[in-house]
Amino acid sequence: MKVKEIVSEILNKFGGVKFEETCDKLMSGSYDTEVTGVVTTFMATVDVIREAINKGANFIITHEPTYYTGIDSIEWVKDDPVYIEKKKLIDKHGIAIWRFHDHMHAAPFDLIYAGLIKEIVWEDYLIKGLQFPHCYEIPEMSLRELSWFFKEKLDMKVIQIVGSPDTKCKRVGILVGGGSLGLGVEEMPMKLMKEQNLDVMVCGDITEWTLCPYVRDAASLGMNKAMLVLGHERSEEAGMKYMAKWLFPMLNGVPVHFIDAKEPFNYL
Template sequence: MKEKKQKATESKTRREFISDISKASAGGLLLSIPFRQASAQNKTWTVGEIMDRFIEESTGEPLTETVDTLKAGSRDIEVTGIITSMFATIPVIEYAIQIGANFIIPHEPTFYNHLDETDWLEDDSTYQYKSNLLEENEIAIWRNHDYIHRHSPDGVYSGLLDKLMWKPYVVEESSPRILEIPALSLTELITHVKARLGIDTVRYFGNSNHVCEKVLLLPGAMGGENHIRLIKENDPDVVLIGESTEWTTPEYVRDRTASGKETSLIVLGHTDSEDPGSIYMKDWLLKNLPGVDVTHINSGNPYRFG
C-alpha cells in the first residue's frame, strides 16, 4: 500500500491535485451538455431493447427483486432520444419534451418513494400533473439503480472517481471505496471536492487542519449502520458520504473523534455524490447504441443554503 501511495504521490503533485476548475451551479437544472449523436447509422431502438442490453451486460439476466422497473411508458416505444439524470424531475421531463426525447433513465425514484408505489398518491395534484405529463407525451422512464451498481465497473463509483480525478488512488480495484490520496488538510480536500463536483457548499465535521490521506468514499445513502461498519473496518482519516440522518453517522463520527480516533466527515448531498453515475450511463449509451441521441442533465440539488 505504501509503494502505491508513494507512486501516486509522485505522479501528481500536491498543488496539481487541488483542482481550480470553474464551479458549475449546483442549485438547478444544468443543460450544459448538448445532445450528441453516437453514430450516423439509422438503427431504431425500442425502450425494451435498450433495457435488455444494459441488463445483459450488468447481471446477465433480469434480477428477480429490483426497483429498476418502468415507471412510465412501455417497452415497445421506439426511442427518439434519451436523457440520463439523477431524477426525472418535472423540469427534466419538460426539457425532454422540448428536444423530442422520449426516454428518461434516472438513477433514483420518480414518485417520491423507493419502490415508486403510487396508490397513496392517486388524489395528489402534484403526482397527477407529473403522471399526465409523461402519459400525454408518451415518455418512458426506466430507473437504473440496481443494474448500474452491478455493472463492471460500478457505474456510480467509476463516474464519481473520474469526476474527482481519484482513480489512480484506489487501493484495490475490487473495492473502490478506499483510497490513499496525497496528504491534504480537510479544508484543502473540501476545496478540491467542491470544485470538481461543482458544489457550492458541503456539510462537514472535523478540524480544518486535519491531515487527510486515507479516504472512505460512500456516495448516495447507504444508511448509518453500513457507514459505521465500514468506518470501523477501514479506519479512514475522512469519510465522504452522500447523505445520512443526523443521529446516525454524524454522531458516530463525532463520538469517534472525541474518543481519540480523529475522523473527519464530508456530506456531499445525495444528488451531487451520485450524479456522475448518470454521466457514466450517458457515455455507455453513446458507445453501445449507434444512431441514438443521448444527453445528460444534472437535475440539481433541491436545496438552497441561506
C-alpha cells in the first residue's frame, strides 16, 4: 500500500468531520511512497524515528508536530542545526511522516480518549449524555490512590497534584493534552468542574493562573476539589497505542508498530 492509500483509509474509517484547513499533513516523504511498515506515536522525535528505522518502517503517523510549532512551520527553522540534522536522518532513510491530529479528535468518539479509557479500563465509568467524553464516575478513592493508579497505568515516575492527597475522588473530569487549557476558552475547565460537580480534574497541560489556582483556592476554602496533572504526552500517548491496534486490520498485512515517544522530562 502507498502512503496516500493508508491516509485515505484512515480518514474514511470513522465518518467524522473532514477539514479543509488542517494540520493533518504530510511533513516528509511522498504520498506515493510504498509503505514497508507503519509506526504510530505521539511525536516523531529523533529517538522514535531511529526506532522506526530499526523496525524497517518507513511511514510514521504522529499525533503532534515534527518541527516544534503547532502548524509545523519550517520557515523559521530552515537554518537551525537541529532541524537540518533531523531532516537529514528522515531523508536518508526515506521516511514519510504524516500528522493525524485534527481528524483524530473530531471522530464521532474522540480517538485519543478512546485509547486512554481503554488503557485505564474506564469504559464503564463514562458519564453518558454529555457532548464530549470528559466526565467519569468511578468507585470512590483518595487523590493519593488515584495518583498511584495513573502512575501505574501510564508508566509515570512523578505526578503533580493540587489539593489534599486525602481528597475523596468519585466524579472525575479528564481533559487530555491542551484541553485542560480550555481550547480557547480559559474558563471552560472551571465551568466544567462546577457544572458537573467534579471532585478532581485530570489534566494534560496546565496554566498556573487558571484551573490550578481555582482548585487550590477551592481546597483552601474546605471544598472537596483537587487536580492531577499527567502532562500532554502521557495523557494522549495511549490514543496512538490504540491506533496501532485498529489500523493493522485495515492494511492488508502491512506491519504496524506503536512506539512510545515517552514523557519528555527527566526528574532529579
